Amino acid sequence: MQQIKFQLTQYFLVALFFTPILAEWNTRDYVRREHSLTKPYQGSGMSVPYWDFLGSTIVTTNYVRLTSDLQSKSGAIWNTVPCYTRNWEVQVQFKVHGRGKDLYGDGFAIWYVKDRMQYGPVFGSKDYYQGLAIILDTYSNHNGAHNHQHPYISATVNNGSLHYDHDRDGTHTQLAGCEAKFRNFNHDTHLSIIYKDDTLIVQTDFEGKNAWKECLRVENVLLPTGYFFGASATTGDLSDNHDIIAIKMYELDLLETQDKDEDRSHIIPSAQTFEAPRERVEDVKPAMSGVKTFLWMMFVAIVIIVLVVLGIMWYQKKQEHSRKRLY
Known part of the structure; x- marks a missing residue:
């Protein structure tokens, strides 16, 4: 009986000693710092x-702002x-x-692509990219047939030969997607890829419940190693603040x-299945707001008044000149 107690004590001590070691080296919980961005952001100087x-x-000290809430802005990080990890x-x-x-x-958009630091029209990054893009599209004024509302999250894979068509939300390269309301929350919003x-699995936590909700899952997606992670954003006639916190x-x-x-460094990015694209319909420029309409009408009214006043002054001077000639 004493021997059994002694063996149990030994087992308990060994387990107590090795448990933190196993937890520390569990690669499922292993953060790769060279691919991570956390506060405080600043290194030496401004780098x-x-x-x-x-x-x-x-x-800033609290976030990395890709774009401010201003028109025609574009930014990226x-x-x-390069990432040589197979599963991540x-x-x-x-x-x-x-x-x-x-x-x-x-x-x-969140990127895993071959070419980094390439400015372009696809949410601030290059078109005809090679790799994966997880796009969080908030543009709420699309015209044409839709089977979803905005904001919308989609996953796209490109081998470098495909054009991203904004008018169709890139549905001809889309693997899958889901509706997701993530704007103007007071609590933290998170995305897992x-x-x-x-x-490929994309999950969200937008409700502040500290629980993941699956957005999409696609099998048979081939992505090579050696590509780069990034994030980019853009504004046009419409705008938002796009902040990356971590x-x-x-x-x-x-x-x-x-x-x-x-x-797997030479694999061509590809997927076996794509969602069916919808017909292209040209976008319509957003209508002016009430304030802009009022200001525009006021401007037109002022121009008309100025023209009338100038016309009256010109007419009076002409009449005066005619009277002088008579005398």
Whole structure:
């Protein structure tokens, strides 16, 4: 009996000693700091370790603002280190907010692509990209047939030969998507992107419940290693503040069915299934707000009054000149 107690005591001590070690080295909870962005952002001077900035991006003590709530802005943040991890999860804490109640835009995107720091028309980054884009589209004034409301989250894969068509929300390259209201919340909003065993999973936590809700799941998605993570945003006639608060990249364990020695650096980005595209319908420019309409009418009225006054003055001078000639 004493021997059994002694063995149990030994087992308990061993378990107590190794549990924190196992927890520390559990790669499922392993944050890759070279691919992560957390506060405080500033390094030496104005630089931020492992990250570069593009366009209108502003770094503050509490957030990285890709665009302000102003028209025609575009900004991006790009990781400087390529990702060679086979299975990974990226969690993004962000905030999209602005003055617009019914009209706002355009949105932002989370990237895993071959070419970094490339300015372009796809939510602030280049078109014909190679890799994966998770797009959070907030543009609320689209025209044409829709099977969803905005804001909308979609996953797209491009091998470098496809054009992103804003008028169709990129549905010809879309793998899947979901409606998601994430604007103007007072609490934190989070997005999780998981790529594991050639399966892409996007989850959200927009309700402040500290629980993930699945947005989309797509199998048979091929993404190579050696690409770069990034985030970009843009505004047009409509605008919003697009803030990145934190990006955390986790390295996930390889499954037993995965070959750890497989070279995946030369894989062409692809997916077996795409959602059916809808017909292209040209966008309509957003109507002017009541304030803008009032100001425009006032401007027109002032111009008319000025023209009338000038006409009267010209007519009076002409009459006066005619009278002088008679005398």
